[in-house]
Amino acid sequence: MKKIIFALLFIVSVPSFSQVNLDKIKAGEKYEITENDYTNKSVDMADMMRENGKIYVVVGVIVIIFLGITFYAIRIDRKLSKIEGEVFGEKVNS
Amino acid sequence: MKKVWWKVLAVLLILYTIITGLLLGVPRLAILNETIRNLHFHVPMWFGMIIMLTGSVVYSIKYLRTGKLDFDTKSVELAKTGILFCILGLLTGMLWAKFTWSEWWSGDPKQNAAAICLLIYLAYLVLRNSLQDEQQRARISSVYSIFAYAAMIPLLFILPRMAESSLHPGNGGNPALNFFDSDDQLKMVLYPAVIGWTLMGVWLAELRVRYRRIEKALEEN
Numbered sequence: 001m002k003k004i005i006f007a008l009l010f011i012v013s014v015p016s017f018s019q020v021n022l023d024k025i026k027a028g029e030k031y032e033i034t035e036n037d038y039t040n041k042s043v044d045m046a047d048m049m050r051e052n053g054k055i056y057v058v059v060g061v062i063v064i065i066f067l068g069i070t071f072y073a074i075r076i077d078r079k080l081s082k083i084e085g086e087v088f089g090e091k092v093n094s
Numbered sequence: 095m096k097k098v099w100w101k102v103l104a105v106l107l108i109l110y111t112i113i114t115g116l117l118l119g120v121p122r123l124a125i126l127n128e129t130i131r132n133l134h135f136h137v138p139m140w141f142g143m144i145i146m147l148t149g150s151v152v153y154s155i156k157y158l159r160t161g162k163l164d165f166d167t168k169s170v171e172l173a174k175t176g177i178l179f180c181i182l183g184l185l186t187g188m189l190w191a192k193f194t195w196s197e198w199w200s201g202d203p204k205q206n207a208a209a210i211c212l213l214i215y216l217a218y219l220v221l222r223n224s225l226q227d228e229q230q231r232a233r234i235s236s237v238y239s240i241f242a243y244a245a246m247i248p249l250l251f252i253l254p255r256m257a258e259s260s261l262h263p264g265n266g267g268n269p270a271l272n273f274f275d276s277d278d279q280l281k282m283v284l285y286p287a288v289i290g291w292t293l294m295g296v297w298l299a300e301l302r303v304r305y306r307r308i309e310k311a312l313e314e315n
Binding site: 055056058059062063066067070073074076077080083084087088 | 108297298
């Protein structure tokens, strides 16, 4: 079982090795981080959230706030259903 | 009242409008710039208010016809949620006006009419709270709410259009901004937003109605 997991991890990690310019690195040598590593466009990163004037971040914030308020409303709804069951003695399913 | 699907629909529609309303392409217009997106959030408040106050007046009439207090409860809670939407509409409108008309309050016919509307409906709540007897309160406030609704319609839909000039789109001497009515891509977000926020408002009103019923049941025991 362990062997299978290691094999899977290795397969998954192969593409990330290939991103580094391997032919420039010799065994035992340190890879130096340069300015190019921060600015290059050749490596795919999670850039989407920073594009277009970062509007996606604002969308994310509003969605989180709205979902939070919705969650709160659902909780109130559930609590009311419960107390309705106690007061009116009927089965409520909302 | 016990069904869940329309609450889910409300949440999904609002989520849709938040995402598409902020991300979809919009007409690039001078002065308005990106604030045109407020269309999808400011305008549904007013649509929601109108729909909920219509519901409120319908329940007022139902109460007057039957004398059942439950109709009065529904009527007042719909009116309260409508008032909340009215206040939110006014505040969002003021913020929008500050950055496009340059003043928080420029005495625009639509702004003034909406403010008068709010005062009329706040008076409705004051009237209710000043009456002790349940049936009397329900009857007098139901009659008043019919008058309030009848006053609101010309205030919001007729008088601003008769005004000499108005900054607000769709009024007075300002027909040039009626792109709101013609642009299909804006409609694709605006209409679901109207439905979503209205359902959300009805949900809030429903929670308060249920709370009132429990309160009443406990009082009677």
